[in-house]
Amino acid sequence: MILAFGGASVDGPAYRDVTDWAQRAPGWLDTPVTVWSAYGLGLFAVLMVLGWWRARQQGAAQALTALAVPVVTVLAYGVDAVLKSAVGEDRPCRTLRVTTLEACPPHGDWSFPSNHAAIAAAAAVALLFVSRRLGTLACAAAVAMAASRVWIGVHYPHDVVTGVLVGALVALPAMLLVRRRSSDLARRATAAAPLRTLLSAP
Numbered sequence: 001m002i003l004a005f006g007g008a009s010v011d012g013p014a015y016r017d018v019t020d021w022a023q024r025a026p027g028w029l030d031t032p033v034t035v036w037s038a039y040g041l042g043l044f045a046v047l048m049v050l051g052w053w054r055a056r057q058q059g060a061a062q063a064l065t066a067l068a069v070p071v072v073t074v075l076a077y078g079v080d081a082v083l084k085s086a087v088g089e090d091r092p093c094r095t096l097r098v099t100t101l102e103a104c105p106p107h108g109d110w111s112f113p114s115n116h117a118a119i120a121a122a123a124a125v126a127l128l129f130v131s132r133r134l135g136t137l138a139c140a141a142a143v144a145m146a147a148s149r150v151w152i153g154v155h156y157p158h159d160v161v162t163g164v165l166v167g168a169l170v171a172l173p174a175m176l177l178v179r180r181r182s183s184d185l186a187r188r189a190t191a192a193a194p195l196r197t198l199l200s201a202p
Helices: 007-024 027-039 041-058 060-087 115-128 132-151 157-189 193-199
Strands: none
Touching (some): 007 132, 007 157, 027 132, 041 060, 041 115, 041 132, 060 115, 060 157, 115 132, 115 157
């Protein structure tokens, strides 16, 4: 593990500003933000399923592209997790004296980059290759997810920005490759009965 750079020296004041705003915000806002931050990734799973279901009506190649979305998202998570372990940056709520909306994760649950932001961004970028409407909705949700992680106090702003970049930079070339080869891959996949069911319209 590499010794972490000091996250507070990068954007500690901005992090303090956000957590101060969170403390001064109306109390009714706390629950939806914390629930979204904790469970909002489930929305991306729903959008993936919806995108796949619709893509089946457009042909096997488009359905295969939709099935690639969760695979690419997992790949982005893996890249982000490797970076997180390599850097080993402690959470800002452990480094700085702040009051946060959520309990601070334990030491060893590293901060940089944000897994939540990487997963959300990868899913959003990948979904744009399946449906512009679903992808646009996912992009807005990804921004909200990234912001919520700073708002509840578990990440610095640079953690979530980097997480978004990691997710997007993994998903974009991967999905471009899938789209380029989708027709050929779909022809091969439909030769197997189980995959044929996943790629064909109901």
